[in-house]
Amino acid sequence: MVSFAFTDEHEEFRKTLTSFSDRVLLPGYRDRAASTNFPFDILKRLGDLGLLGIGLPEEYGGTGTEDPVLLGIATETLAYGDVNMASAPVQIGLVASQLALCRDEIQERYLPPLINGEQTIAIALTEPGSGSDASALTTTATAVEGGWRLNGEKTAISWAMNATAALVYAREPGSSRARGVxxxxxxxxxxxxxxxxxxxxxxxxxxxxxxxxxxxxxPESHLVGELGKGFHSVMDHFDFSRAALGLMCLGAAKQSLEEAAAYAQQRETFGQPLSEHQGLAFQFAEHATYLEGARWICYRALWLRETAQPHTALASMSKWWPPVVAKNAIEFAMRVHGNLGYSTESPLQQRYRDVTAYLVADGTAEIQKRIIAKDIFARGTVSL
Ligand SMILES: Cc1cc2nc3c(=O)[nH]c(=O)nc-3n(C[C@H](O)[C@H](O)[C@H](O)COP(=O)(O)OP(=O)(O)OC[C@H]3O[C@@H](n4cnc5c(N)ncnc54)[C@H](O)[C@@H]3O)c2cc1C
Known part of the structure; x- marks a missing residue:
């Protein structure tokens, strides 16, 4: 029989994190989000809660086996309080799962501070001339005695300003597309x-x-995984980060809709609360429906990953639609607040700005749709 139930462990985890999100993250979110200072104090607290080691090697402080559903619950729930900090478990999961392919000395140096929340590491794939078409990258890694010399420019890189190191994708001179990266x-x-x-x-x-x-x-020790295989490795990890990012956007939208629902019950126009005006109430119902549908696409993608079933197309669905659903819900929540929603004092306009990033970051809707369409035509069915 089909079950949409989370385990008792998952529910307990969600309860604890919801309380953390409400008490610790939500009150300072707007101020933190309006600043360019990276909140290492908050990152450390996420590390102390074990949230930065989900699915990462136990010997360096992680939980061990990959746990995509738990990662999804973490990002969704943290985003109620702070959508920016909610991205940390995803970014660290992506980075660390690649670092786990490195020599022991590199893992020992970088994984513990990453999992503890003491340091950050960026992922540097995009270049001024290549974003969606990532394998067109031109940064070169020329072999020299004892290692490589890297030349090029990476752009639009999250955490570039606070990271200790970056995972940089570069090609052997003369190679083309994914080969040689x-x-x-x-x-x-x-x-x-x-x-x-x-x-x-x-x-x-x-x-x-x-x-x-x-x-x-x-130096040679700093190669991640196999020479010339760097591109395929990162693409495999994007398959589960995409669903987690979808849930993160939806978490921010849920919080926004709930703030708007509370406001709509106390603000009166034309002699009654906003919530009594059907034109507005129906829009709450519509956004809640979209959020619920989008949420289950994401969790199904993560569950397929967890159970080692094909999930690339569903991961792409989780990355193109949920951020759109979330952005629209947050925009609606802003409008429910009238002029207050547009004020820079409001967390709503801030969430709108922050969530909008995920229409582009980690691959645009068009790129996700290319992946989904390829899957449809390869299998001759739209059923997953
Ligand atoms: C907030 C944010 C954080 C980011 N963080 C990182 C990071 O940490 N590391 C990193 O490496 N990169 C990062 N990026 C970069 C991001 O991955 C790229 O911006 C994204 O992949 C799009 O590439 P581009 O900007 O070069 O746009 P382009 O590839 O030039 O695309 C421009 C437009 O054309 C559309 N398009 C392109 N090709 C097609 C096609 N075949 N069919 C239809 N439409 C198409 C795109 O959808 C887009 O709308 C980040 C971006 C943002 C906004």
Whole structure:
């Protein structure tokens, strides 16, 4: 029989995190989100709660086996309080699962501070000339004695301004497309590395920026996984980060709709609460329906991952539709608040800015639709 029930453990985890989100994250969210300072104090608290080690190696402080559904619950629930900090378990999961392919000395150096919430590491794939078409990247890694020399520029990189190191994707000179692309751990204080800030309309504390690489020497020990196989490895991990990011956007939208529902019950116009005006009440019903539908797409993608079943198309569905559903719900919540929703004092406009990032970050809707369409035509069915 089909079951949509979470386990008792999941429910307990959600309850604890909801309380943490309400008490610790929500009160300071707007101020933190309007600043470019990365809140390492909050990251440390996430680390102390074990949220940054979900599915990561136990010997470095993680929970061990991959646990996609738990990761989804964490990101969804943290986003009620702070959608920016909710992205930390996803980013760290993506980074650490690649670092786990490195030599022991690199894992020992980077994994414990990452899982404890003491350091951050960026993922540097996008370049000025290649984003959606990621395998068109031009940063080069030229083999030299004892390692490689890296040259190129990475752009639009989250955490560039606060990270200790970045996972940089670079190609063997003369290679093309995904072939010849390797991943390297690049300490951001290495000679020849410079970073510059790129202010965005949201996600400010995440330290969005560019990373410039000029003849940067990277020793052999800093290769991630196999030489020439870096591109496929990151794409596999995107399959589950996408569903977790979808849930994160939906968590921020749920909080916004609930704030709007509370407001609509106390604000009166034309002699009655806003909630009594059917034109508005029906819109609450519609957004709640979209949120519920989008949420189950994400959890199903994570469950398929957990049970080792094909999930690439569903992960792409979780990345294109839920952020749109979330953005629309937050915009509605802003409108319910009238002029107050538009004020910079309001967390709603801030969530709108922060969630909008995920219409682009980690792959746009068009790129997700390419993946879904390819799957439909390959299998000759739209059923999953
Ligand atoms: C907030 C934020 C955080 C980010 N963080 C990171 C990060 O940490 N690391 C990292 O490496 N990158 C990061 N990125 C970059 C992000 O992954 C890219 O911006 C994204 O993949 C799109 O690439 P692009 O910006 O070059 O747009 P382009 O690839 O130039 O696309 C431009 C437009 O054309 C559309 N398009 C492109 N090709 C097609 C097609 N074949 N069919 C139909 N439409 C198409 C796109 O959907 C888009 O609307 C981040 C971006 C944002 C906004």
């Amino acid at each position: 390797s991943c390297f751990v690049v300490p951001l204080d290495a000679d020849g590395v410079s970073v510059s800030h790129m202010p965005g309309m949201g996600c400010l504390p995440l330290g969005w920026g560019s990373i410039h690489l000029s003849d940067v020497f990277i």
